[in-house]
Amino acid sequence: xxxxxxxxxxxxxxxxxxxxxxxxxxxxxxxxxxxxxxxxxxxxxxxxxxxxxxxxxxxxxxxxxxxxxxxxxxxxxxxxxxxxxxxxxxxxxxxxxxxxxxxxxxxxxxxxxxxxxxxxxxxxxxxxxxxxxxxxxxxxxxxxxxxxxxxxxxxxxxxxxxxxxxxxxxxxxxxxxxxxxxxxxxxxxxxxxxxxxxxxxxxxxxxxxxxxxxxxxxxxxxxxxxxxxxxxxxxxxxxxxxxxxxxxxxxxxxxxxxxxxxxxxxxxxxxxxxxxxxxxxxxxxxxxxxxxxxxxxxxxxxxxxxxxxxxxxxxxxxxxxxxxxxxxxxxxxxxxxxxxxxxxxxxxxxxxxxxxxxxxxxxxxxxxxxxxxxxxxxxxxxxxxxxxxxxxxxxxxxxxxxxxxxxxxxxxxxxxxxxxxxxxxxxxxxxxxxxxxxxxxxxxxxxxxxxxxxxxxxxxxxxxxxxxxxxxxxxxxxxxxxxxxxxxxxxxxxxxxxxxxxxxxxxx
Amino acid sequence: xxxxxxxxxxxxxxxxxxxxxxxxxxxxxxxxxxxxxxxxxxxxxxxxxxxxxxxxxxxxxxxxxxxxxxxxxxxxxxxxxxxxxxxxxxxxxxxxxxxxxxxxxxxxxxxxxxxxxxxxxxxxxxxxxxxxxxxxxxxxxxxxxxxxxxxxxxxxxxxxxxxxxxxxxxxxxxxxxxxxxxxxxxxxxxxxxxxxxxxxxxxxxxxxxxxxxxxxxxxxxxxxxxxxxxxxxxxxxxxxxxxxxxxxxxxxxxxxxxxxxxxxxxxxxxxxxxxxxxxxxxxxxxxxxxxxxxxxxxxxxxxxxxxxxxxxxxxxxxxxxxxxxxxxxxxxxxxxxxxxxxxxxxxx
Numbered sequence: 091x092x093x094x095x096x097x098x099x100x101x102x103x104x105x106x107x108x109x110x111x112x113x114x115x116x117x118x119x120x121x122x123x124x125x126x127x128x129x130x131x132x133x134x135x136x137x138x139x140x141x142x143x144x145x146x147x148x149x150x151x152x153x154x155x156x157x158x159x160x161x162x163x164x165x166x167x168x169x170x171x172x173x174x175x176x177x178x179x180x181x182x183x184x185x186x187x188x189x190x191x192x193x194x195x196x197x198x199x200x201x202x203x204x205x206x207x208x209x210x211x212x213x214x215x216x217x218x219x220x221x222x223x224x225x226x227x228x229x230x231x232x233x234x235x236x237x238x239x240x241x242x243x244x245x246x247x248x249x250x251x252x253x254x255x256x257x258x259x260x261x262x263x264x265x266x267x268x269x270x271x272x273x274x275x276x277x278x279x280x281x282x283x284x285x286x287x288x289x290x291x292x293x294x295x296x297x298x299x300x301x302x303x304x305x306x307x308x309x310x311x312x313x314x315x316x317x318x319x320x321x322x323x324x325x326x327x328x329x330x331x332x333x334x335x336x337x338x339x340x341x342x343x344x345x346x347x348x349x350x351x352x353x354x355x356x357x358x359x360x361x362x363x364x365x366x367x368x369x370x371x372x373x374x375x376x377x378x379x380x381x382x383x384x385x386x387x388x389x390x391x392x393x394x395x396x397x398x399x400x401x402x403x404x405x406x407x408x409x410x411x412x413x414x415x416x417x418x419x420x421x422x423x424x425x426x427x428x429x430x431x432x433x434x435x436x437x438x439x440x441x442x443x444x445x446x447x448x449x450x451x452x453x454x455x456x457x458x459x460x461x462x463x464x465x466x467x468x469x470x471x472x473x474x475x476x477x478x479x480x481x482x483x484x485x486x487x488x489x490x491x492x493x494x495x496x497x498x499x500x501x502x503x504x505x506x507x508x509x510x511x512x513x514x515x516x517x518x519x520x521x522x523x524x525x526x527x528x529x530x531x532x533x534x535x536x537x538x539x540x541x542x543x544x545x546x547x548x549x550x551x552x553x554x555x556x557x558x559x560x561x562x563x564x565x566x567x568x569x570x571x572x573x574x575x576x577x578x579x580x581x582x583x584x585x586x587x588x589x590x591x592x593x594x595x596x597x598x
Numbered sequence: 599x600x601x602x603x604x605x606x607x608x609x610x611x612x613x614x615x616x617x618x619x620x621x622x623x624x625x626x627x628x629x630x631x632x633x634x635x636x637x638x639x640x641x642x643x644x645x646x647x648x649x650x651x652x653x654x655x656x657x658x659x660x661x662x663x664x665x666x667x668x669x670x671x672x673x674x675x676x677x678x679x680x681x682x683x684x685x686x687x688x689x690x691x692x693x694x695x696x697x698x699x700x701x702x703x704x705x706x707x708x709x710x711x712x713x714x715x716x717x718x719x720x721x722x723x724x725x726x727x728x729x730x731x732x733x734x735x736x737x738x739x740x741x742x743x744x745x746x747x748x749x750x751x752x753x754x755x756x757x758x759x760x761x762x763x764x765x766x767x768x769x770x771x772x773x774x775x776x777x778x779x780x781x782x783x784x785x786x787x788x789x790x791x792x793x794x795x796x797x798x799x800x801x802x803x804x805x806x807x808x809x810x811x812x813x814x815x816x817x818x819x820x821x822x823x824x825x826x827x828x829x830x831x832x833x834x835x836x837x838x839x840x841x842x843x844x845x846x847x848x849x850x851x852x853x854x855x856x857x858x859x860x861x862x863x864x865x866x867x868x869x870x871x872x873x874x875x876x877x878x879x880x881x882x883x884x885x886x887x888x889x890x891x892x893x894x895x896x897x898x899x900x901x902x903x904x905x906x907x908x909x910x911x912x913x914x915x916x917x918x919x920x921x922x923x924x925x926x927x928x929x930x931x932x933x934x935x936x937x938x939x940x941x942x943x944x945x946x
Contacts, residue, residue, distance in 0.1 A: 419825035
């Protein structure tokens with residue numbers, strides 16, 4: 091009999107063209123809370139998906155209580171006692187609390203009518219256990235977010251989960267609700283459940299967890315270590331420490347140049363209340379923040395895709411009222427490269443030419459609003475060539491190109507439009523290392539040529555490589571500014587300090 | 599399963615491997631196109647009908663077929679320009695009749711020359727269509743719901759205003775157009791449909807508005823974030839749909855020499871089947887973003903031909919409807935097979 095509830099030995103998972111997990115180990119002991127940490131894309135979610143039967147691993151093996159565990163479906167994982175509370179809501183809003191808790195077992199016999207009084211009675215048991223103050227017959231959509239989170243935990247527990255994974259469970263909870271959740275987590279731990287806690291909030295990890303596994307680039311940066319004795323700095327270093335990959339470009343300082351774009355106390359419908367920043371001509375201003383910190387939302391507000399509710403946006407010193415992307419592009423020469431290439435950046439069913447040229451049609455049209463593809467080709471092909479987009483022809487459907495080449499086109503269309511301010515949102519997600527370095531050089535070249543770039547990324551090495559100056563955003567506010575002197579350890583540490591609150595670090 | 603995994607993979611550094619895409623010449627591409635399939639069917643059915651009934655290729659039959667086809671083609675175009683935005687216009691019939699009735703009123707009650715009267719009718723069509731468009735954009739509801747509602751409202755208002763009376767004092771010059779024969783077989787109406795088809799083809803290939811409508815239909819979010827005013831484009835498409843519907847209505851007025859409230863059935867619903875048949879047979883994606891003017895033209899023509907042929911073979915009118923419904927199903931299934939064949943062999 092193993093002393094571990096769960097063990098993963100050298101689990102490897104390859105997706106076409108990328109090794110997502112490379113010989114990853116993880117050991118869970120009963121009655122413990124295990125932190126699973128890593129940057130975005132480090133492999134956390136892939137590991138969770140393998141443990142819950144969504145994906146199958148290619149090599150290595152997993153054990154539960156010493157017996158082999160290789161779930162072929164989510165149902166098998168559930169049967170083995172592995173439960174997960176996802177980051178994204180995983181409940182059916184129009185169903186009642188009780189129906190959601192027992193969702194997996196409701197359909198066990200499709201011909202048998204559901205015994206609602208019994209269902210509600212059974213649900214009461216779990217609601218009491220988790221101290222959820224809600225009627226089992228209430229529709230989930232009528233509950234506050236925190237309670238929905240607890241209902242999800244109840245759902246996982248009702249499936250008799252002995253291994254419970256919580257993926258960013260506190261992302262949408264208030265301080266008070268988080269404390270309630272933690273007291274429940276502690277009780278479950280004392281009852282012998284093995285919990286896995288995934289979070290970007292390191293102070294929470296230190297409060298609730300007793301063991302830690304860190305993944306970096308799909309490998310174990312540390313494996314099932316006791317959390318005791320590991321300081322915040324140690325964890326951060328484990329998560330992001332790869333100084334060796336970063337090319338050292340000289341420091342750039344553009345702060346004495348004219349301001350191309352200025353935000354004064356901007357409030358948005360998305361949730362910003364008071365954001366001020368200035369982007370200088372030819373500067374690469376980095377906007378660092380974790381997913382959900384309000385970076386993309388700010389970009390969308392600047393380009394007029396989301397509503398600005400207060401404050402002022404000035405382009406080259408003049409206050410502007412930008413209410414649509416068309417305004418941003420045609421009146422203010424601002425472009426936005428979306429983080430979501432497939433659904434926001436490109437029209438996959440249309441050709442390379444149509445995608446790259448979409449921003450120049452209006453510039454090229456004649457008096458009756460017509461243009462020829464030849465004129466678009468003339469405007470677009472120098473940029474497509476410059477970016478080395480690999481395509482058999484400009485008339486190729488863009489959905490057939492590789493991710494890296496698609497990404498190049500989503501940048502190319504703004505270069506073709508000749509914008510003077512370019513907002514680039516997570517430009518290297520899903521592109522290979524070579525293209526990534528290429529994109530970095532491209533941003534640098536653009537800035538050298540006088541384009542002002544606002545670079546949004548949560549990729550720390552990318553930020554330190556490319557940005558001249560870095561603003562740190564958290565919870566829809568700018569928390570601080572870091573001058574990038576390309577000293578990776580210092581800069582990344584300072585950024586993390588701004589995000590995770592400076593008080594504790596200062597005390598150390 | 600492999601596909602699903604590929605999509606949900608946390609792609610950090612995927613190798614840029616993708617299957618090579620085979621290049622085809624324009625001729626090869628045409629042979630694999632939907633339009634070519636339609637031409638084959640049209641030739642095939644011509645041979646079948648002509649061998650069964652010698653009447654089928656008579657001058658009169660060809661002339662009548664062209665005249666009916668013209669109306670069906672316009673109805674198909676009217677739906678097509680909305681389908682490419684990823685929407686629907688259930689009010690094609692209602693708008694067409696409303697516009698045509700207004701044209702009839704202008705000729706009879708206001709005593710206008712037929713040219714300005716037609717122009718007025720087309721403006722009504724544009725306004726009614728634009729109203730649909732504005733309501734769809736402002737409400738954010740699917741065009742299905744909005745046009746279903748406005749179809750009833752518009753038709754009802756038209757019946758109230760006209761007291762369900764027809765306008766029979768149509769200017770003779772106008773109704774002559776509906777009966778005129780060019781070279782014994784060609785109707786000016788078919789000629790009009792061809793000219794409008796060419797104009798539409800040009801508009802969606804070479805004009806900014808046309809291309810922006812297609813971009814908005816293919817991916818509204820991406821189009822908006824590329825600086826296209828998507829709401830405005832959807833409104834334009836619906837206005838254009840209204841104009842094209844009224845052209846079809848005026849063709850019927852010209853042919854019958856009267857503007858009759860029931861010319862497209864109750865609520866204009868007699869036009870629904872032809873409205874969908876043309877564009878769908880023509881290979882326009884119901885999800886929007888891709889247009890085939892020639893396909894819609896040929897699709898509508900095929901439908902007209904089948905109807906005429908079946909009626910000549912003295913198949914009952916009810917059976918014709920059944921066959922057309924079956925044709926729609928078969929066409930959609932065939933197109934599905936063609937697409938998956940192309941995708942499997944990496945030909946698109």
